[in-house]
Amino acid sequence: xxxxxxxxxxxxxxxxxxxxxxxxxxxxxxxxxxxxxxxxxxxxxxxxxxxxxxxxxxxxxxxxxxxxxxxxxxxxxxxxxxxxxxxxxxxxxxxxxxxxxxxxxxxxxxxxxxxxxxxxxxxxxxxxxxxxxxxxxxxxxxxxxxxxxxxxxxxxxxxxxxxxxxxxxxxxxxxxxxxxxxxxxxxxxxxxxxxxxxxxxxxxxxxxxxxxxxxxxxxxxxxxxxxxxxxxxxxxxxxxxxxxxxxxxxxxxxxxxxxxxxxxxxxxxxxxxxxxxxxxxxxxx
Numbered sequence: 001x002x003x004x005x006x007x008x009x010x011x012x013x014x015x016x017x018x019x020x021x022x023x024x025x026x027x028x029x030x031x032x033x034x035x036x037x038x039x040x041x042x043x044x045x046x047x048x049x050x051x052x053x054x055x056x057x058x059x060x061x062x063x064x065x066x067x068x069x070x071x072x073x074x075x076x077x078x079x080x081x082x083x084x085x086x087x088x089x090x091x092x093x094x095x096x097x098x099x100x101x102x103x104x105x106x107x108x109x110x111x112x113x114x115x116x117x118x119x120x121x122x123x124x125x126x127x128x129x130x131x132x133x134x135x136x137x138x139x140x141x142x143x144x145x146x147x148x149x150x151x152x153x154x155x156x157x158x159x160x161x162x163x164x165x166x167x168x169x170x171x172x173x174x175x176x177x178x179x180x181x182x183x184x185x186x187x188x189x190x191x192x193x194x195x196x197x198x199x200x201x202x203x204x205x206x207x208x209x210x211x212x213x214x215x216x217x218x219x220x221x222x223x224x225x226x227x228x229x230x231x232x233x234x235x236x237x238x239x240x241x242x243x244x245x246x247x248x249x250x251x252x253x254x255x256x257x258x259x260x261x262x263x264x265x266x267x268x269x270x271x272x273x274x275x276x277x278x279x280x281x282x283x284x285x
Contacts, residue, residue, distance in 0.1 A: 003078035124181025
């Protein structure tokens with residue numbers, strides 16, 4: 001797939017399905033505007049993970065259907081074949097803490113800044129902007145990833161020659177650096193927990209309830225959702241909006257016939273600043 005094609009969610013879904021059918025190892029990337037980007041990583045035909053992130057490194061995992069549903073207007077997109085080692089590393093971007101955020105780099109200062117990944121043996125990557133040129137570099141346990149045969153994978157430079165040429169320009173002219181990195185022992189348990197939350201996440205339409213017999217401080221979801229969560233009786237759930245912003249925790253119970261809605265006491269819904277019919281994201285606390 002060519003880079004820079006204008007695509008909507010259904011187009012991205014088809015491109016993803018083709019990568020899976022062809023047992024490819026690749027990633028899809030698309031520009032959501034306002035500094036936000038979306039990614040979906042496929043390894044040997046299986047979806048590794050997908051997420052959206054902003055220019056400050058704030059990321060949120062989504063399953064594949066959610067990713068496509070969120071792209072309702074045409075976006076600039078591309079797909080990039082890459083070795084498994086690269087895919088695994090870049091897909092960690094959803095949990096890596098920021099090291100540098102749009103930091104201005106003076107001429108001759110870049111090598112000292114980039115040495116942080118090597119000296120601390122970090123997994124991670126950095127993006128550098130110099131003039132109109134933008135590129136990314138990646139490290140695995142402090143070792144910069146390179147490839148003897150391919151110049152770049154998407155925006156990630158891979159050949160030693162291309163990396164050296166680009167860094168020489170940054171060394172001479174300066175630029176702007178953003179970078180993320182961490183120890184695998186630190187971020188991998190957090191990533192596993194995020195995947196567990198994703199599997200349990202339910203996106204439901206808020207249905208306000210009020211009146212004498214309505215619960216005043218508890219939500220109600222469909223019994224099949226509670227069964228999926230292995231919950232019964234009264235239990236605690238985390239509530240977020242559909243963008244992942246936390247609204248709070250609440251007591252919850254289950255009943256049949258609720259389908260894809262969640263009953264919310266009217267005052268609680270108003271306290272969250274949410275409205276009837278708004279999509280809410282729930283998962284067990």
